[in-house]
Amino acid sequence: MNEGVRESLSAFMDGEATELEIQRVLRDSSDAELRATWTRYHLTRSAMQELHSGVSVEGTLDFATGVMTALEESATDASGAVTAPEPRRVNGLLRPFASLAIAASVAGAVVVGGQWLDGSEAPAATGTVASNVSRMSSAPLGSWGGVPLAASIQARPGNRAAAVDTAAIYDALARERLQRYMLYNAEHAALNSSQGMMPYARVSRGEKR
């Protein structure tokens, strides 16, 4: 994949590029790998937004479980199918469970992305994935609202690209914990360091206990 396009996707991930810009890039490309990468980024970003919005403690707690489940699937399943629901479809009542589902699907999508990036087995070789790719490309990217994104994958352990993305999932977990526990550590820093109440400034999201 073009390095510049990958950078655009990363920028989107970091909130530095608009969805419109990404749509333009994607429209101009018929690269299946690029679309897979975008799918992966999109899901990860959505999952992060869910986590940061503090939907529910239970839900975010399940993030780790979801990660682990997905990792185990990738380690043991020869042909596990992972279904990735579009996060925006999830209604309020199901939100506590949404994070788990999304986390698991992010991990799944990452495995998919890893496989595709690896290029050792072209996803187009399996009919299911090919049809999903074509569904993605025919749907307007900005309005996937009601289209569940499904992908059947051939997951194998020991894939280097997938391993890199697994590390990214754990980093995301650490980031989520950082936000959740920052206030606690700031309380102690305020009493035990030379800075008085200043460490509370680190709690930028204004969490309340």
Next chain:
Amino acid sequence: MSDRFHGRHLGAIALIAVTMFGFILPVTVVAECRSLNSDAVALVEKMSHSLREQNYRGIFTYQYGSTIESLNIEHTVVDGVENETLMHLSGNRRTVVRQAHPLNCVHPGHRLLQAAGQLELDCGVARHYKLEITGHERLAGRQAVKLRISPHDMFRYGYRLAVDESSGLLLKSQIMGHDGEMLERFEFADLNVGAAPSLEDLQPGDHVAHHPAPPPGKSAADDGWSVGWVPDGFIRTANDHEQVAQVRTFTDGLAVFSIFFEASRHIPGPATGGAGSAHQGATTAYTRISSIGGRSWLITVIGEVPVNTARRVAESVRPAA
């Protein structure tokens, strides 16, 4: 040639020795504390008292990366108890309030700050950091003394502080990475020392500052887990619970880190052992999934320490003996 050189060399050594002798003599009493600068130690001790005992109000900024936040702080002491309010001036209005904190309630971190230079108290922060006065600067319209605090090992960060000459209040605090990079900075833009407390200062806040009970003695039950390693000089400040996690918190007088231990509902399997990290300013978070006593646990270390320190601490967590 050789003799001439030798002679000059000896002369120089003698000169240096005389100079050093004259310089060191006044502080030999406490010179046993490593790399000690008595003026720096006195400044740190004054700072740790001023922070709590003075009345002040001001505006300071907190900066990391390209992010900058401004905050208002008010600190008053009435009848031996501290009241303080911190308010975010940028973004959503958020306040943190601490009320009725007795001045005689001294936490472990401040004890370590105040013990710098006291050999009988293990030199406090001076045992693990080199303290030096590096000059003067003007901050928030006031004269400040610059203090450089460099760690003796790789387990902690360095600090650049600026302390108000007259009041001893901290005007600037930077935490520095090992490569000299500034990780975050607190800096006063305006400070009014000696401001009288006003009644409206004591508004209820969004968050009432937590005041943890001192940690139980070493014999206290460790709830099934123990921390095998922390860098030398870190002492425990609290055993606590936070949401669903058990927590242990440690400080060396400058840095603070907490270890969170929470059950993972995951069934132990071949994938255990994954880990990740994240940063915000000088704060590191390191999380790993570990199998202890046949169950799966999520162990997270959060604090102002390098990621390698956090990782080593997290990896040292074991089932309690």
